[in-house]
Amino acid sequence: MAPGPDPNSVGDGAKRDEATIKVPSKDPKKKDDKKEEDLSEEDLQLKQNLELYVERVQDPNPELQKAALESMRQEIRASTSSMTSVPKPLKFLRPHYGTLKEFHKNMAESDLKKLLADILSVLALTMSAEGQRESLGYRLTGSEGDIGSWGHEYVRNLAGEIAEEYTVRQGEEASIEDLMDLVQQIVAFHMKHNAETEAVDLLMDVEDLDLLLEHVDRTNFRRTCNYLTSAAKYLPGPDDMLVLDIAYMIYIKFEEYPNALQIALFLDNMQYVKQVFTSCTDLLRKKQFCYMISRHGITFELDPEMVENDVDREMLQDIVNNTKLSEGYLTLARDIEVMEAKTPEDIYKAHLLDGRASSGPSADSARQNLAATFVNAFVNAGFGQDKLMTVPSDSTSGSAGNWLFKNKEHGKTSAAASLGMILLWDVDAGLTHLDKYFHSNDNPIIAGALLGVGIVNCGIKNDCDPALALLGEYIDKEDSSVRIGAIMGLGIAYAGSQNDQIRSSLSPILNDAKAPLDVIAFAALSLGMIYVGSCNEEVAQSIIFALMDRSEAELGEALTRFLPLGLGLLYLGKQESVEATAEVSKTFNEKIRKYCDMTLLSCAYAGTGNVLKVQDLLAQCGEHLEKGDIHQGPAVLGLAMVAMSEELGLDMAIRSLERVLQYGEQNVRRAVPLALGLLCKSNPKVTVMDTLSRLSHDTDSEVAMSAIVSLGLIGAGTNNARIAGMLRNLSSYYYKDASLLFCVRIAQGLVHMGKGLLTLSPFHSERLLLSPTALAGIVTLLHACLDMKSIILGKYHYVLYFLVLAMQPRMMLTVDENLKPISVPVRVGQAVDVVGQAGRPKTITGFQTHSTPVLLAAGERAELATDKYIPLSPILEGFIILKENPDYREE
């Protein structure tokens, strides 16, 4: 922008103005006359001409006036110099701005007056004082000619003034029609001249984004939408939804359905999702949509309106139901050659530690065997084979049975359930393997088998509803461990499905006075999962009543925290919808009230990046309370949940957490590592890694435990060698402390989760979409980790299996039109943010070329390295259908 003159000097002194002009390469302190002397011949001539025009404009003769104005305009337009310096004509005209203004005021209404207004409008660009909006004022009284003829800078300035004017008029409730005409012109101009971002900015300022639809075209809609979607992250309240709405409509307009679907999913607007299906006629593309929906992990029923043909619909529904996920995952595993099952010892790598090799045939430690069970489950997740649980049992002493019985009591639950994890997504094989455990006479084993069924079915929907059929019978059994197994299994298998049948069987448990607390807690949690983000009132009611019915003593129990959490999950990401419930929660017993408050707040605003909520939560963390208050833990977690969605907020949250760590009370410090873990799931940032590594040696063992588990979370599924090394050293450092060692083992299992093929990140589609069920799973685990000693180190260690909700292959698998995997070369590199960049910038950097299927790490992006095929979705993640390129010529 041109140098802003002193606002008071507009009318009076040309002299003072002159003095403030910055003339490059000239000493501004020189006197006016001297400066004149410095002018070149040419400039002098120009100056004299302009002065002449100014004089003539004031001539009474309209002919002369007109000629003068025309010439003046000519001069201004001809000066094409950029705005790094003030164009010469403008500079020379500056002293006369006041005169011309004065003259214009007294002119009679005429074309000439308009002409002069045009010129004044341009002159105001450099002369007008801040806040005066003279440029706009003259423009409105001017001749309304082509706005672009005065150059970009003029338009830009005008846009700025319009925005200001708009707010003023909004305040006065004055008409804005004249402004909108101008806006039209400006937007049209910007859109034509690669300045989509400015057009969008202007429209957002004047709150009329709909206009955009008229002006986008094939060449610029992508950049426009890109800008819209990324701007949405920083917009408050309903504006962001509005912006995304427009982006959706633009995508639909240009038949860019995958992107439209992405936004529809982001908005959680099933109507839009449906519209995508109905507007698109290509079956193959619909298949791609189904893959996208399945990755998002929502339950979605196709109806005949979307897909007419029954056979096609069934096939598409199969994709949505994720039935092929296991197959695709195994294809990836085979391609990368990691099918060979791994034992926990392969993960611990104890031989790399000095003198720490096992001390001979000592007795089995139940704790360590349990840890091995989890490690085995996480590492071999989804591969369908392992070396502890699925090995074929020989007739006398089946080794499978053996391992199961190497776990103690409740440990057997986790061991039996680990089968579900190993056979993840492979419902048929999973149920087969689990079947025999149903007939056991040992309750923990039955519980494990039930939970295993739930895990196997995680994210997979099946018409026969095997999980419901099998688990439904056990919900009201006598033994509470069996009940919990069934309830938790249902929660995992039907997360996000909003299944009424399950609600009607689980809700009564909540208000059953005789039910034990742990059963109630898991029932609330499972209902929360099943109705995640649904704002279902009935479920909310049941949980609220259950919370109110709890006795003082029960409210002090560690597991009680699952009740508010279940309630919170109902409102996951639903922002204001939570307010009514939050109001009710204020009437709860004070022991749980604040915990509930924090949980509701953090869940409702999870992933929104809402700065005000972050501030609220930070304020909570900063308080120094008497002992015994537990609500600060969820506040810290909430901080991470709210801020996790976009990079900038994430970095800021990490920084704030460092401060919290320094100044917070002990119970706050304990939650900080978990919050860090949540922020960087499966994304081992070095700074976070270092912080956690430091905290893992903390004198407070609970801080150390959560730091260790978080190390596992940030490295989950990455095989990160550095974290693996850290954990190995920790395992030798803590080898005497069974609890900490258990945490280290779990973390080791997480780092090597799925042998490095899985991710825990709930974000997908280039970090735009947040899978609600995945987030629910992680948040549940983290809440459980807030009281590690009584939950995970106690007898509820199987809450670790909630992570399965977030487990997804971090792959890019290309399939042909018949959905058979094909191998094509792709470039994989670090994603580059190209929002607002001109032209067609490269979207990845530092890439390597691989052939599919490939693994994508956090922050990586893939692009096809061949023209032979066209991907049906621009977001190359998960399953991608490739179509042969008809224009492709073999070289």
Add this chain to the structure above:
Amino acid sequence: MGKKYENVFELLIETTVYKKKPGRNRHDPTQRFVNPAPSKRKEPLTYDISRRPSNSVEEEPKRNKNKLVSLPSLQAIKQEASQFKMLTVSVKWQKKVFEGIEIDVSLPPYVFKAQLYDLTGVPPERQKIMVKGGLLKDDADWSSIGVKDGQKLMMMGTADEIVKAPEKAIVFAEDLPEEEQATNLGYSAGLVNLGNTCYMNSTVQCLKSVPELKSALSNYSLAGRSNDVDQTSHMLTVATRELFGDLDRSVNAVSPTQFWMVLRKKFPQFSQLQNGMHMQQDAEECWTQLLYTLSQSLKAPTSSEDSDAVKALFGVNLRSRVHCQESGEESSETESVYSLKCHISHEVNHLHEGLKHGLKGELEKTSPALGRTAVYLKESLIDSLPRYLTVQFVRFFWKRETNQKAKILRKVDYPLELDIYDLCSEELRKKLEAPRQKLRDEEGKKLGLQTKSSSKDGDVKMTDAEAPSNESGESSTAAQQEGASSSEKGTHMTGIYDLVSVLTHKGRSADSGHYVAWVKQESGKWIQYDDSYPSVQREEDITKLSGGGDWHMAYIIMYKARFVSM
């Protein structure tokens, strides 16, 4: 098992009988085809309802027949026996899909399960068939279940053996009593510092690492105390035995109160006070005194010179040549010591040099030839090797000028494997020659090298350092005999020693600082016993205790002999 199935299952068994005669069945109007398509069996699977023993069931089809004839859905069924309402469904079981299985809705679902039993081999009571609203119950009514024609059902169930708990319950470490948990750790507990008693704690930990000493102590009470041992020595010996036992049994740090009391009683110098606190003491003094006491009390009652257990374990016989340069006199003497001294001078950089230095000395004594005191040179050589070679680094000395005890911080390296061949006397060297050759051959073989004599010595087994220590439990006398001559049993000294424990001192001055014991366990782990905190250390860090800085530096180190059996 058979009884449980009752009539329907019996019927099923008959089915298997009858399907062998398809010709007869084909004309039987009451029989049904079951699954003609993908069954592994070629012939259609059938069973005969008319032969059902139960009357009540038999009546049912008739009733249904009348009722159902008029239903239009019948037209869909093309089978010849289509008077009955049939549903054709496909059943998915594991990865297989069985197409075209017919359900007779007039019969209870148990019959359907029996059909599936034939196909899959899963007993009906193990079958779980998913239908809307849950599992298919054996006595459910088909019409209320709402199975549609052509529907895909899913069945779960296996014929696998049901898992049973192993007969022998698995014992978990967590359930074990405390002392057994200790053995699981692979090393014993630490010792509580009772106030500047780190000198004692570290000494005890180092000596405890000698299993032979432990077994000798455990035999002590049996042997009874010999008369020439005074009361306090006896008490100290017993206290030592008890303390060793406590350490082995406990997981948590042991408080050596009793032992300390007795030690102070026996050696009052250890109870010196300074500012109301017990003074810091020299670990070497404690070590020597304790060993001396033990050697006195552990002398077998038969009391021959050789049966001194401690001497057999730690004693080094030195043969010295005392030589006076002035007079040319020469005499030789033998002595027995419990440790070799490593003198540290400016030239000494390595343990070996220090030991050599320590075996040479000057002494002044009256020369009978000269009739006055003269300087004699004394050169000692090792005449017999101990099982455990103790080396003391002479780091503390009395500074005459300042009347102070001072510490030498000089770095003196010591190896994990010490060869003291060249410190031995001629006779001993000769004895060692053959075993050393064996050892070299063994090692060569281990490395895969072919040595000249290897073919001959193929059967030679090198006993690892642990081997003799294990058998030493048998009796202390065996160890004693072995220690001295080590020939009867076929194992031979080689003059090569492995480092087993290090007692270090940390601190710059001689009067203050901290003693710590570093002990190699039988498992090969090195454990640092810092009073009550044992922690695992890496082997390469053990050799870094050689001094030269402010870190722990070795003060007393103990080597264990390596044997070779011939």
